[in-house]
Amino acid sequence: MGSPKGSARLQFLAYGSVITTYVLIVIGGYVVFSGSGVACGSSGPDSWPLCSGQFIPSPSIPNYAQALVEWTHRLFTLVVGLFVLGTTIVAWAQYREEKRILQFSTAGFLVLIGQILLGMVTVKTDLDPLVSTAHLAVASGLFATLILNAFTVRGLSVSSNALQR
Numbered sequence: 001m002g003s004p005k006g007s008a009r010l011q012f013l014a015y016g017s018v019i020t021t022y023v024l025i026v027i028g029g030y031v032v033f034s035g036s037g038v039a040c041g042s043s044g045p046d047s048w049p050l051c052s053g054q055f056i057p058s059p060s061i062p063n064y065a066q067a068l069v070e071w072t073h074r075l076f077t078l079v080v081g082l083f084v085l086g087t088t089i090v091a092w093a094q095y096r097e098e099k100r101i102l103q104f105s106t107a108g109f110l111v112l113i114g115q116i117l118l119g120m121v122t123v124k125t126d127l128d129p130l131v132s133t134a135h136l137a138v139a140s141g142l143f144a145t146l147i148l149n150a151f152t153v154r155g156l157s158v159s160s161n162a163l164q165r
Helices: 004-033 064-094 099-124 129-164
Strands: none
Touching: 004 064, 004 099, 004 129, 064 099, 099 129
């Protein structure tokens, strides 16, 4: 079992994964309802991962404000990715014997990779309704997986504290 000190790091990463994923889903909702989903381009080669062929959208591109909304969603995915990857690395490095944490952490990371690729497909298919719906459904599944992991990590921390008394 990982050390109680190490469990604080795992807790931070697991909880951060949940919170940032929730924020990302909210930003994604704003992308949809603001009509910003293809502001960085659609099916062309410059539309993903770039935004109208640029890493950071330029004020000179059409629909700059909407492009910033779409770009923010993509950029915040990086924040989520760092938390999820960090959780997975700590789980594999320090908690290999905690099978549930290992499973949920790894599943969260793999689903996130799939979700990122599905986001690309969403853009490349000009927001096809079926693909967009799948993108939201997978986001919900990712969120659920990360919540389960956070509860499992919380249970580990509670049991570690009980052992120390």
